[in-house]
Amino acid sequence: MKDKIYRSDNERIKPFEFNDEVTSVFSDMINRSVPGYELITSMMPVIAEKYAQSNSSIYDLGCSLGAVSFAIRNKIIDSGIKIIAIDSSKSMINSCKKNIEKKKVELPIEFIIDDILNIKIKNSSLVIMNFSLQFIPVEQRDELINKIFNSLLPGGVLILSEKIFSDSDFEDDATTQLHFQMKKMNGYEESEIARKREALENVLMPESIDSHFSRLKRIGFEKYFTWFKCFNFASIIAFK
Numbered sequence: 001m002k003d004k005i006y007r008s009d010n011e012r013i014k015p016f017e018f019n020d021e022v023t024s025v026f027s028d029m030i031n032r033s034v035p036g037y038e039l040i041t042s043m044m045p046v047i048a049e050k051y052a053q054s055n056s057s058i059y060d061l062g063c064s065l066g067a068v069s070f071a072i073r074n075k076i077i078d079s080g081i082k083i084i085a086i087d088s089s090k091s092m093i094n095s096c097k098k099n100i101e102k103k104k105v106e107l108p109i110e111f112i113i114d115d116i117l118n119i120k121i122k123n124s125s126l127v128i129m130n131f132s133l134q135f136i137p138v139e140q141r142d143e144l145i146n147k148i149f150n151s152l153l154p155g156g157v158l159i160l161s162e163k164i165f166s167d168s169d170f171e172d173d174a175t176t177q178l179h180f181q182m183k184k185m186n187g188y189e190e191s192e193i194a195r196k197r198e199a200l201e202n203v204l205m206p207e208s209i210d211s212h213f214s215r216l217k218r219i220g221f222e223k224y225f226t227w228f229k230c231f232n233f234a235s236i237i238a239f240k
């Protein structure tokens with residue numbers, strides 16, 4: 001279904017939520033809003049094939065409609081690997097559960113409704129946060145990344161895809177404008193883009209790549225680098 005949530009200006013703009021309305025248009029929304037989303041998602045099975053270990057779990061934290069989990073499940077064949085996909089949005093997880101019933105199961109996926117700040121993570125070889133850390137309060141990010149680090153087996157990998165800001169004003173301004181241009185060319189009206197930006201204020205909190213790298217280093221990740229970047233969006237791979 002096409003995302004027209006911010007098209008009308010009749011209502012007062014409320015803070016963005018992953019509710020039933022967003023769930024119903026989410027696939028269209030993320031594909032038209034996040035540069036490289038399809039490519040990033042399609043690379044997850046490649047990363048899983050290389051780094052997921054037999055007899056361990058892949059975690060998809062903030063899974064929304066399960067795009068990452070389904071992409072991996074459809075390509076990877078190893079009955080020793082289990083995917084655990086978690087989201088705090090009831091409507092997102094209910095939709096995932098409906099979709100899984102329609103498809104033939106290769107790798108088992110467990111969909112869980114919970115807050116990723118509360119869950120236990122264990123025996124993981126690959127943890128993916130595809131555009132979800134940005135919704136976690138900044139002051140709780142260290143604790144969450146530390147929990148993920150402790151859950152990872154030796155050689156385990158964390159994928160962190162995020163909206164980012166640049167410490168260079170020029171780069172920040174140019175990439176923000178290019179992102180705006182992309183959304184316009186993908187059919188969003190200028191007023192719609194402005195209303196969504198207002199709804200996301202203080203809900204989606206981007207950090208710079210350097211802030212992400214500093215956190216990963218502080219917590220103990222051995223190596224990390226940006227494997228994808230387009231405008232003000234990037235994906236980092238970090239190795240334990």
Ligand SMILES: C[S@@+](CC[C@H](N)C(=O)[O-])C[C@H]1O[C@@H](n2cnc3c(N)ncnc32)[C@H](O)[C@@H]1O
Nearest residue numbers: 018062063064087088089115116130131132135
């Ligand atoms: C931008 S979406 C992620 C997209 C998804 N990973 C994908 O690749 O299609 C962010 C998701 O994170 C979830 N989320 C945000 N905060 C959360 C939390 N504390 N615990 C669990 N899920 C959370 C939201 O409900 C939402 O579904």
